[in-house]
Structure formats: C-alpha cells, structure tokens
Amino acid sequence: MSAQRVCSASGLEMDTPLRVELDGIAIAVVKDSDGEIHAIGDRCTHGDVSLSEGFVEGKTLECWAHGSAFSLETGAALNLPAYEPVPVFVVQIDGDDVLIDPTVTKEV
Incomplete structure (x- = not known):
C-alpha cells in the first residue's frame, strides 16, 4: 500500500490532535509546538479510548481518561496506568500534504 493524504500541514492546529x-x-496526527508532525495509534493501550481527544505537551500526547502519556516520537507509554506502546506511523510531507501509510510503522 502507498501513503495516503490525510490533511494539509498548514491546516493542522499546533498541539491539537486530529x-x-x-x-x-x-x-492521531499531531503538529507539536516545534512544528513537527507526528502520527501515532489513536487508541490508548490502557483504556481503549481515543488519544486524539487528549492533550499535547511537548513531544507527548496524554490520554484524557486516565492520564497516561505517550511519546509522539516512539509511541512508548511514559507513565502508568498504560504500559504498552502505541504504534508510530511514518509521516511524509509532499508540498502541503501530510501523507501516511497505515501499513508502515517507524522502527524505534
């Protein structure tokens, strides 16, 4: 499978998951405060809730339900109650288009 357009880079709000x-x-697609765009699995590994409804701080995305934070760079669960990582997807930028292939995850 090839990468698919998911949104425009200029249309992403900083620190607001999509x-x-x-x-x-x-x-969950996130433009962090440095302007870097990340894509991680949208389901918290602890509570099976949407991470895109959570809070971005630096290079982390915090689950709104129980407070587990996940690294936007590695997918690692950074605090309890979650301990399992979420997948991190390769993001490609083509002009203003954000492209993601859901079958390609980052090696971390």
Whole structure:
C-alpha cells in the first residue's frame, strides 16, 4: 500500500490532535509546538479510548481518561496506568500534504 493524504500541514492546529482513519486504522496526527508532525495509534493501550481527544505537551500526547502519556516520537507509554506502546506511523510531507501509510510503522 502507498501513503495516503490525510490533511494539509498548514491546516493542522499546533498541539491539537486530529483523528483520521485509514483502512480501518485510527490514527492521531499531531503538529507539536516545534512544528513537527507526528502520527501515532489513536487508541490508548490502557483504556481503549481515543488519544486524539487528549492533550499535547511537548513531544507527548496524554490520554484524557486516565492520564497516561505517550511519546509522539516512539509511541512508548511514559507513565502508568498504560504500559504498552502505541504504534508510530511514518509521516511524509509532499508540498502541503501530510501523507501516511497505515501499513508502515517507524522502527524505534
């Protein structure tokens, strides 16, 4: 499968997650305060709730339900109650288009 356009880079609000779904896979797309764009699995590994409804701080996305934070760079759960990581997807930028292939995750 190839990367698919999910949004425009200029349309992403800083520190505001955007939920997208590609081929049945929910993904949270985030432009952090440095302007870097990340894509991680949108389901908290602790409570099975949407991470895109959570809070961005630096390079982390915090689950709104129970407070577990996940690294936007590695997907690692940074605090309890979650301990399992979420997948991190490769993001490609083509002009102003943000492209993600839901079958390609980052090696961390």
